[in-house]
Amino acid sequence: MTGRKDVGVSERQSADGTVGKALEVLDRVAAFGRPVRFSEVLEGSTFPKATLYRFVQTLTNQGMLSFDPDRQTYAPGVRLVRLAHAAWAQSSLAPVARPHLDRLSALVGETVHLAQMDNAQVLYVDKRNAAMPVEMFSQAGKVGPAYCTGVGKAMLAHLDEATLARVIKQQSFHAFTPNTLTTESALRAELDAIRTRGHAFDREEHEPGIICIAMPILSSSRRLMGALSVTGTTRRITLAELEKLAPTLRETAQAIARDAQDWRFPENANQAKGI
Amino acid sequence: MTGRKDVGVSERQSADGTVGKALEVLDRVAAFGRPVRFSEVLEGSTFPKATLYRFVQTLTNQGMLSFDPDRQTYAPGVRLVRLAHAAWAQSSLAPVARPHLDRLSALVGETVHLAQMDNAQVLYVDKRNAAMPVEMFSQAGKVGPAYCTGVGKAMLAHLDEATLARVIKQQSFHAFTPNTLTTESALRAELDAIRTRGHAFDREEHEPGIICIAMPILSSSRRLMGALSVTGTTRRITLAELEKLAPTLRETAQAIARDAQDWRFPENANQAKGI
DNA sequence: ACAATCGTTCCACTATTTGAAACCTTGTTT
DNA sequence: AAACAAGGTTTCAAATAGTGGAACGATTGT
Structure with missing residues (x-):
């Protein structure tokens, strides 16, 4: 967990x-x-x-x-x-994050994503769609590129150098839009900025008209666990407005990390209570 | 599909x-x-x-x-x-069956299950819970025993003898309740009855107080594709009442089988239309 | 009937897997 | 502090399993 x-x-x-x-x-x-x-x-x-x-x-x-x-x-x-059921329940942040995503989604009224890294790709493990009812398997399990999505960059920024180098080698750097970062150096500069700023943006880098703010989910020892994001369309929202959500996102990310680390299994529960 | x-x-x-x-x-x-x-x-x-x-x-x-x-x-x-996402979308009946399950669920107002065989076990690939909102990954992916569930018996009844023999060998025949069938011969007799009757029942064989009617989903060439069921509690419903749903269930099963066989992929769609 | 394509099997050759035993590493006892 | 125990990791010669070119069958289209 x-x-x-x-x-x-x-x-x-x-x-x-x-x-x-x-x-x-x-x-x-x-x-x-x-x-x-x-x-x-x-x-x-x-x-x-x-x-x-x-x-x-x-x-x-x-x-x-x-x-x-x-x-x-x-x-x-x-x-x-069957195997994925076990994987999702045990290895993903989704079960722990669910109530937090629900709350965040209700609060911001925009699409919310929860993602983790899978090899060099972004794997979406849960999603809240502002309007539509939940459609789990068709949502969770999808993958996307790391170098041009908000959650992708937020996570890349917190990988150790050895891993990052290997992952970067596997990025296609395909220019989906005019804003897509298409070189390693541009991406690395962006990752530096993300590290100092604390969160990442997607400035229509993957799809025209789609922007987002993304926050890494880090353990207390600052190990990368995943990322979450709030996505919107340029018709409805601006980057500046999204950035106002940064504190909320940060709190949510921290809450998820805390819950994930506190999570104990039945046989250890008593132990944890000092019995 | x-x-x-x-x-x-x-x-x-x-x-x-x-x-x-x-x-x-x-x-x-x-x-x-x-x-x-x-x-x-x-x-x-x-x-x-x-x-x-x-x-x-x-x-x-x-x-x-x-x-x-x-x-x-x-x-x-x-x-x-990630792999399961592809499996669920392509190899399971769930995407095709979704609208049919929705309709059936609304109609009968009880819990509806869609299942397929995974090795010798029953794998639930979708579910409609009368009251509760959808919680996919936590529902789909679960497994259950074949010899003492409605969907399990409905499917076993339509396996070829070679496969059935192998599957039966792998059943535990654990007596969950006083009604559980605990011998191969009892199970085989039940499977014969199911074949002639066309549908299966769960008479509190897996859990006390839980009964269900299950219908196999067969292709036009009578190959087993899966099964669906309507489940209820003895407090709210009787077997006789469940049996009244048999025609509806049969129609739903046939509709799912038909849709699954008609399903064509984009590159074949034109071809199918004769272009 | 024929050709072409796709799918399946064969088998000598090779590379990988195997697992007992030895060796670390971490935490606990005396 | 030294000795111990338990879990985890590495080694390496013997045993096994994987490889893939080529030949063969099956199916489809003309």
Whole structure:
């Protein structure tokens, strides 16, 4: 429940043997975002046909992929849903943060995001949509780029240099808008500014018309746990107005960090009370 | 989106080499339901210390497990949340079934479940709770026993014999209540009845006071896709009243199956329209 | 009927995994 | 302060599992 090591970033080097390669294949299939045929997975893959075939077979066998015999396609399997349930409940900040997000959302009346790092990407683990009712799985689990989102930059600013260097190497620096930061040096300068300022902005860097203010969630030992943000459209709100929310955001972030660290499990609860 | 092969059940034999073993370890950690220390995973494990250690390292490296350095514990990692998002959207019936569940839920005013098979267990992929607002990840992803739940029995009744035999071997047949079926022969007799009747009941077999009617979701080629159920308490409803819902349930199940099979992806949509 | 594409299997060759044992590291006891 | 215990980490030769070129089958389209 507390700030976990890989909240930062895992190595995910291609040096994890057979298991690493198999998971690479799993990611590849998931990345398509739709059911795919074997040949689609094959083209552009680094693995030879027979090898890839074996991996796909193994993963399907294991329920990590599911195979549709009618359409002859593979897609991520339902076993992942069960595993993710456990992951979300135990490794993400979402369960702890829920009441805080609810409160923040009600207070500011804009869209609120809760995110953590997943490898070099931003993973949204929860969301409050100003108007719309909750739609969890379709919201949580989405990923976005780190270098051009508010939560992404807020988190990058608090990674240790070794990790940051590795993560930066994996950014595409694609120019989504005229405001997107497209070089490492520009990004690093921005991260310095974020560190001194304490929070990050998204100045229409990812999508035109969308701005946000983001706050890192740091443990008491200043280890990165995640980030939260309030997003708005330029039609309805300005950066200056968003910045007024900074103190509220900071308090919320601190409250989440505190709750996450205080969290104890039943068998330790008595112990914590000194019994 | 359509009935996928492993909706039935994957083999998950211990014959999947290194990858299978690693995923076994992942399951083991997830099964604890709380962050665990290495030594806790070790005790009772079939793997020797060094071997288990390497697996845990690899999985952590890969973001499939996360490690909390403060508490020295492992838990399922956030990477799973991203993968599950894809799995839920593509391999589960949930996205297709959503409007149908909404309608059914509004109509009957009782709790509605949507489930699929995951190995030998029932995996709940969506839920409508009569009163309470939606809480997705905390609902979807949960698992339950197959031999003593309505959706479980409804699905078992439509597995092919080879698969059924394997799945039955994995049932605990624990007697949760006096009504629980505790033998293979009792279960098989019940499955025959379900096949002829067309739907299944849970007669307080899993929890005292909880009854339900469940309907299998079958593809046009009668392949099992999942099941849905309406649950109630004995204080508020009787089995006879639940059975009156059977036609509605059947229609909903058929509608879900039809939608799932009709589902086409953008690049095929034009093709489907004959362009 | 034929060709083309996609999917599956084979098997000699190689790289990875295995796990007992030794070794650290951290916290506790005498 | 020294000795101990328990959990965690590393080593390395033997054992096992993975690799992938190539050949083969199945399915689809003309």
